[in-house]
Amino acid sequence: GTKRGILERLDDGEVIVGDGGFVWALEKRGYVKVGEWTPEACIENPEAVRQLHREFLRAGADTMQSFSFYASDDRLGKGENEADSKFTRINKAACNLAKEVATEGDCITIGGLTQTPTYLSGAGKKATQEQFRKQAEVLVNNNMDVLLCEYFERLEEIEWAIEVCKTFGKPIAATMCIGPDGDLMNNSTGDCAVRMVKAGADIIGINCKFDPFVCLEGMRKMKAGLDAAGLRAHLMVQPLAFLTPDANKHGYTDLPEFPFALEPRLVTRWDMHRFAREAYEMGIRYIGGCCGCEPYHIRAVAEELAKERGKLPKGSEKHDMWGQGLRMHTKTWVRARADRRYWEELRPSSGRPLSASMSKPDE
């Protein structure tokens, strides 16, 4: 219809606010199986997936990303016949849920695909690309506006995925789950950016595995890599909502608290405000979240950039931007916290006197 496409919006300098992490949010709510992290909830509990989409929309998201993480055929397994396989049913349902809620706003739909067991098994390029082709086909047949290759640890595999996506004629976004120290095959973060663009991605960047500020360190390296190569691309970042200054190049998975005790590391909405501002100033225009990011984290991004976007998210009038509603509080010292600077300058306590601030990553 008349909806403006993602590249049109980015070319015009608009900010795109992404959504948050479905796998983590829905695992905590009891809809995703730990360890598998696959999106069966799309067919088992569609109401839970739909509601999370709605909450991200209300928080200001401009995109609805299909909940199709790890939903490649080699990971999900086949049903009795191809037409009705679990793989097809889950991906189709994921697209329909994203589309349904996208029409309730002015959202772009994004069909996501990720790294595969086939690649890791060493089966080679042809077999791996066959997995990507199958999944991209379902996402495109179900009318996703954009294809997103996300959460890739190895440059070679995401290049193969981008090549396949390229054959479908949709805008392509590509984000690797790497930090400033490069991928797991010893490619530098800057080289990863260059090669994703050369493979055909329109929007590139980083998602998951590292906190907002470590991701921005990585994005700085990506930008420098592109500049040095004389290449241009739109930039995108979707970090964890957990602080990981102590992570090694494998990110949060090597932290001893992964995955069931990361809560003391949770970023606050104020951290997200600072992240959104720094990302914007760096020239990144697609700013969202990954694991741990709940709708209120996304709302913080949308509110921080409200002036640039010319709008506030729907939930803002309820929670009262910058805590202004606290002026109603009965205690004077709590009323005094109705102030942006108070929250920006606060160093929140963890409430855990025996905890260290940093861990030593396992290997």
Ligand SMILES: [Zn+2]
């Ligand atoms: Zn994630």
